[in-house]
Amino acid sequence: MNTVEPKPKPALERDEPLGLTVHALPAVGLDDGHRTRLGRWKLLWVLLVCASPVIASYLTYFVIRPEGRTNYATLISPTRAWPAFAMTDLKGAPVSARDLRGQWILLAVGPSACDVNCEDRLFMQRQLREMTGRERERLDKVWLVLDEGPIKPELEQALMSTPAMRIMRADAAAVAAWLQPEPGAALGDHLYVIDPMGEWMMRTPVKTEPAKFKKDLERLLRASQFWDQAGRPQGQ
Numbered sequence: 001m002n003t004v005e006p007k008p009k010p011a012l013e014r015d016e017p018l019g020l021t022v023h024a025l026p027a028v029g030l031d032d033g034h035r036t037r038l039g040r041w042k043l044l045w046v047l048l049v050c051a052s053p054v055i056a057s058y059l060t061y062f063v064i065r066p067e068g069r070t071n072y073a074t075l076i077s078p079t080r081a082w083p084a085f086a087m088t089d090l091k092g093a094p095v096s097a098r099d100l101r102g103q104w105i106l107l108a109v110g111p112s113a114c115d116v117n118c119e120d121r122l123f124m125q126r127q128l129r130e131m132t133g134r135e136r137e138r139l140d141k142v143w144l145v146l147d148e149g150p151i152k153p154e155l156e157q158a159l160m161s162t163p164a165m166r167i168m169r170a171d172a173a174a175v176a177a178w179l180q181p182e183p184g185a186a187l188g189d190h191l192y193v194i195d196p197m198g199e200w201m202m203r204t205p206v207k208t209e210p211a212k213f214k215k216d217l218e219r220l221l222r223a224s225q226f227w228d229q230a231g232r233p234q235g236q
Helices: 028-063 116-131 133-138 153-159 172-178 210-223
Strands: 074-081 087-089 104-110 139-145 166-170 191-194 199-203
Touching: 104 116, 104 210, 116 133, 116 139, 116 153, 116 191, 116 210, 133 139, 133 210, 166 172, 191 210
Parallel strands: 104 139, 139 166
Antiparallel strands: 074 199, 087 166, 104 191, 191 199
16 A cells, blocks of 8 residues: 655745744844944044144143243133124124134224224234244234224224234124223223134233233244144135
8 A cells, every 4th residue: 555655844834933033133222322322432532632732732831831930911711712793804794703713813902993002002913923933824913893983094004914914893792791801901901812713811911011922922832833723724
């Protein structure tokens, strides 16, 4: 008698359990959280790398300095960022504080009706820049005019001669909320130093002695020589 052997079951009908391994399941919560933390650490690392030259230069100037050394000008601590108040050039075109970043700024402020003391301060501002020698290309001269009045043509012509000064108009109240004179002085009695990140960090005395203040400027430029560049890009 012939026996009939049973036919094998198709692969899909085999009596074998289907297996799903744990690693095949999407662990969405764990992976997303891990990626978020990793992304944050990477962002912090990038920010630290970008800021390290700035930190190093400030440490050089403020911390690692010879015993007995004193600053002639007043250091501002903490520094104050240039606010986003409205500014225009003399033709009325808007100017952003961001446009001024990248170099050290020697800043004068005052009314358009510039008196003798004002003119002397602007002249000293120009001389101080020239006194820094080959480092002068890293230092910009800026005058913030605090009203809409006209500037004397002969003064404007002198200020715009090579190297030209940047003259901008800004609201007096907005500027006064950012800069601060010494007690008993007016806002326009000083020159203000702005670092390449747009932070106000130094103020000269009312009756500035250029030779003494020049030493402060030279130390600042020397301490920051690795993180700012000479010359401002075209169009700024």
